[in-house]
Amino acid sequence: MIDSYKNDVKWSESNRKRIDLIVDKARKDKRIDDKINNLHDKVFEVVDCLKCANCCKTTGPLLTSMDIGKLSRRLKIAEKDFFNRYLRVDEDGDFVFQSMPCPFLGSDNYCSVYEDRPKACRAFPHTDQKGQMDIMHLTRKNAKICPAVSQIFQQLVKL
Numbered sequence: 001m002i003d004s005y006k007n008d009v010k011w012s013e014s015n016r017k018r019i020d021l022i023v024d025k026a027r028k029d030k031r032i033d034d035k036i037n038n039l040h041d042k043v044f045e046v047v048d049c050l051k052c053a054n055c056c057k058t059t060g061p062l063l064t065s066m067d068i069g070k071l072s073r074r075l076k077i078a079e080k081d082f083f084n085r086y087l088r089v090d091e092d093g094d095f096v097f098q099s100m101p102c103p104f105l106g107s108d109n110y111c112s113v114y115e116d117r118p119k120a121c122r123a124f125p126h127t128d129q130k131g132q133m134d135i136m137h138l139t140r141k142n143a144k145i146c147p148a149v150s151q152i153f154q155q156l157v158k159l
Contacts, residue, residue, distance in 0.1 A: 005052045008147035011154060019143060022156045023136050033132050035159065036139075039152045040127040047148040053109035057101040059145050061120030062094045063087065074116045125149045 012019065026032040049055075063071075072082035083095075086103055090096045097103060104113045111117055125142045126135055127149060143149040 005047075005054070005147035008150035008154070009054065009144060012143035012150040015153075015157075018157055019140055019153050022153060023140060026136060026156075027133060033130050035156065036127050036132045036152060037130075039155050040148075043148045043151045043155075047151065049148075050109045052147055053101075053105060054145055054147070055124055055142075056105040056109070056111065056121075060097040060100050060102065061118045061124070062096060063118050063120070064095075067118040067120075068095065070116045071113060071118070074113055127152055 029035070061067075068079055068082060068087070072079045075082065077085070086097055087095050088098045102111070104111055104117075106112055111121075123129070125146045125148060126138060127142075129135070132139065139149060139152075143153050
């Protein structure tokens with residue numbers, strides 16, 4: 001991860017209380033979806049995920065049955081073999097990768113299965129979705145992983 005992106009993630013770690021205040025304030029803000037969604041668009045005009053890929057290096061997605069089917073077809077292996085090679089069941093009963101970084105992340109930060117990547121990867125970091133208050137706990141966590149989410153919180157501090 002390049003230095004400026006590392007600084008964004010560090011900002012989120014060291015400003016946990018400010019983020020908590022933003023989250024509390026957002027609970028009363030009927031326009032929070034619009035604010036976060038607009039900031040998402042602005043931030044992703046300048047953030048290059050390929051220079052970071054911290055999400056793929058540190059945080060594995062939950063895989064659905066559909067994800068497993070799609071990925072096993074792409075790799076031309078049986079779903080059982082895909083599971084045995086790449087997955088485990090976590091403490092919540094979810095399908096997750098056995099280890100991180102993601103087994104499909106290349107040294108150039110490109111995803112070798114990008115067109116068929118899991119649903120959770122497609123949606124990450126979720127800041128372009130409606131219903132932000134319902135997932136604010138997740139967004140708060142993602143600010144410690146994703147520099148774009150950290151930048152969104154940094155902008156929310158200014159609003």
